[in-house]
Amino acid sequence: MSTHENRAAAFRQYVKKMVSYNQALAVLHWDKNTQAPKKGMDARSEIIGVLAGEQFRLATSKEMEEHLEALSEPAALESLDEVTRATVLDCKKDFERNKKIPADRYEEFVVLTSQAETVWEEARAKNDFSMFRPYLERIVGFQLEFVDYWGFDGKNKYNTLLDLYEPGMTVDQLDPIFATLREKTVKLVAAIADSPNKPDSSFLNKHFPEAEQEAFSRFILEKIGYDFQAGRMDRSVHPFCTSFNPGDVRITTRFDPNDFNNALFSCIHEAGHAMYEQNIDPRLMGTTLCDGTSMGIHESQSRYWENMIGRSRPFWNHFYADLQKQFPSQFEGVSVEQLYRAINRVTPSFIRTEADELTYNLHVMIRYEIEKGLINQTIEVGDLPAIWNEKMKEYLGIVPETDTLGVLQDIHWAGGSFGYFPTYSLGNVYAAQFTHVMQQQISGYEDLIANGEFGPIREWLKKNIHQYGKMKSPGEIVKAITGEGTNATYLMNYLEKKFSEIYSL
Amino acid sequence: MSTHENRAAAFRQYVKKMVSYNQALAVLHWDKNTQAPKKGMDARSEIIGVLAGEQFRLATSKEMEEHLEALSEPAALESLDEVTRATVLDCKKDFERNKKIPADRYEEFVVLTSQAETVWEEARAKNDFSMFRPYLERIVGFQLEFVDYWGFDGKNKYNTLLDLYEPGMTVDQLDPIFATLREKTVKLVAAIADSPNKPDSSFLNKHFPEAEQEAFSRFILEKIGYDFQAGRMDRSVHPFCTSFNPGDVRITTRFDPNDFNNALFSCIHEAGHAMYEQNIDPRLMGTTLCDGTSMGIHESQSRYWENMIGRSRPFWNHFYADLQKQFPSQFEGVSVEQLYRAINRVTPSFIRTEADELTYNLHVMIRYEIEKGLINQTIEVGDLPAIWNEKMKEYLGIVPETDTLGVLQDIHWAGGSFGYFPTYSLGNVYAAQFTHVMQQQISGYEDLIANGEFGPIREWLKKNIHQYGKMKSPGEIVKAITGEGTNATYLMNYLEKKFSEIYSL
Structure with a gap:
């Protein structure tokens, strides 16, 4: 083997170790939020702290620096296969970002946010912003300090923070x-x-037993293509999706027995995130690229399945019979049109x-x-x-x-x-842009939904988005699919059409 | 702080890190055996391999060696608090054991046993010992080689292996x-x-729905004092107990709907293990001592609760009404005496x-x-x-x-x-010895069981066994409780009395 090859092999091994920590931490967090008995919580948090510290040490070590320096040389970079090359660039970005913050300042920030979360909880409970204010002031101060360390593009300091969650967004x-x-x-x-x-949605607040909601949610998730052989669904206080590897992507949910307009769509939302992770190319496993490329693209997948599919008319034309079968008394005398309008009710x-x-x-x-x-x-x-x-x-x-x-x-x-919040809306914007293209590229798009056949849609998403993980930037994904940049017109056209019709505007 | 104090603090920190890996690994294993979707198994096994490697590296590092050398000096050892002192001695024993095996030989052994387990599964399925024989020959060869590395007491080479599972046993x-x-x-x-x-036990093979068996098992576990706030019960192919820390000790079980004489007693057995771990002194957390002191003492707790309590007459005199309430048709016309004899049926x-x-x-x-x-x-x-x-x-x-x-x-x-197998019988032997002492020291011992009141028994076990973790050796535990060494007479007296009566011998 050449020197480059030796170095690349050592680097891959090193990254694999680092990624193993991430995955172990993800399991520890998942367990903590779904399963763990409360008396073991404190000890669990300490273990998480220890492993997170080790993971950070690996990401910022002298050894990592040497790998990155050696492999960033043009000749070395040129010699690498595309996955290793992209991994080098991804780790380099992370490494440089971490290195620029003095360790003691970063530690202070971690302690501050940990305290701030506790204070925030109390302030929220007591409706007392003044309690939270000094913490938030210090946190904002840290953001400004971090931007100073990291530098910015000369146009807007906020761009530096946006880039953390949506690379390239400004x-x-x-x-x-x-x-x-x-x-x-x-x-x-x-x-x-x-x-x-205005739609009547009162029937959505009848009694919907949790076990039956869960059964129906599982039925729908299987139909849309969440792979239960590569995941599972549990209960948690706040719904979330977590990926350990493409073969093990888990979602959680919660059920409100007096609100049908909640858990099912939350399940579909999380399954949208999960199907992204389940369909990442397995050759990215063991690298830092085996992950969604940005929060915005991730959110585009969850919102697409939740709203563009799950709250669409063709979807319910197909599945309403199943819903009525699960909840016959609750939906007695309710037409599919009434259901469709109710689940799409707009209320500030x-x-x-x-x-x-x-x-x-x-x-x-x-x-x-x-x-x-x-x-x-x-x-x-x-x-x-x-x-x-x-x-x-x-x-x-x-x-x-x-x-x-x-x-x-x-x-x-x-x-x-x-810098995180905007990605929620970017998800909606991207989802509408992707939908517009799917309608042109997938033949019989609406009929597929109306027939409950989601295979071709999943294949399209996998081919154009999921498989790449972090091999493509969000900008590259959007450009390759739509031929243009981020554009909110498609979302607004979709929303105007949908809600003008529902509200007869 | 003195040099010793500095060194001791650094050592404790180091051990805590090492123990964190053990606990994370325990969570990863538990999840793998109870929850994990099958498509994620391979990646999970790799992560376990990486973290186990790191854990082994920590346990055998130069840094560990330096800590142990410095703290093993008589003056240093003398200066330590008792927990740190015991931790030093425990880590030292482990370190020296690990250090004596050449790394490449140990790796070969790990690979061999991993292969051998797969071959054994197939050999067992095919009833073909000749397939497994060459692997077993190599494994036995490795045992002899390890005994050579470790040395033995000059009396019997097997003693060296016994000591792995039951320190001090010969x-x-x-x-x-x-x-x-x-x-x-x-x-x-x-x-x-x-x-x-001979007892008739045919009614134990009526139909006992899994959910009802589970409900009754949970009821009994709560009654005997397994703390569900510090644990949980899940399903797995093979029942086991695993401890992450005393606040989180989990058990698993499986249910056979056509055999009542199985899951409940397995649950009680695992809960016996779990109550040991739940009651270890919290000040041992973060050290290697926060664990059962030996396989034999551990098994004494599981077998005590399973057999001396769970298969005893006073226990069922108390709980049979609850059992009949859970399974009215299955136990219709069956007296408590018939039940007691049935669950104690002896069949080679x-x-x-x-x-x-x-x-x-x-x-x-x-x-x-x-x-x-x-x-x-x-x-x-x-x-x-x-x-x-x-x-x-x-x-x-x-x-x-x-x-x-x-x-x-x-x-x-x-x-x-x-060297592991004998600890199963040692568990029974110890349990009978402990029972004999409990009958003398706990007033109204039999009545407590007959009243379903297990608090005083749990307190006795905690005070005499559980709290110590690995602070006391199994020999010290037995000696302190019984005033003598390991003695099978108590077990045989108990068994002869019990079964002579059941079979009218």
């Missing part, structure tokens, strides 16, 4: 997207509010995670605008409650009576995640 | 124990075979894991005698099938028609475990 791209969403959605929501033709509300498909993006936008302001220092933490409520009034026409229902509702800022 | 102690068991049990089994007064059989309380030790003895012969090179692997069948004939009066039901039934030898 304010220059996001501003026009949110401008489109803002303008058209606010109008549409106002028109809906004025519509006399305070909590993002409970928002309907249309108003959801307005919730995200408020956070985007605030984060951009905080990072560019045009907004101060102390003003957040007032700013929050103004924006709620402006975009959604309602104002929360408490900060608990307002600025304190999300955990993201307490955890130090800035 | 052939000199075991031979008289098994002599007592052999002499008295064989006679008793023969008398039982001649007894005209081929498979150790299915053996009754009395004949079980004969199965263990056969393996003990064979292992002793193999390690002292008085028996050859090629002769095992014939030797096995001779001993079955001699002790149990029956001969298996196939090696599948004979010499090929256990996985232990394929996995390279020699």
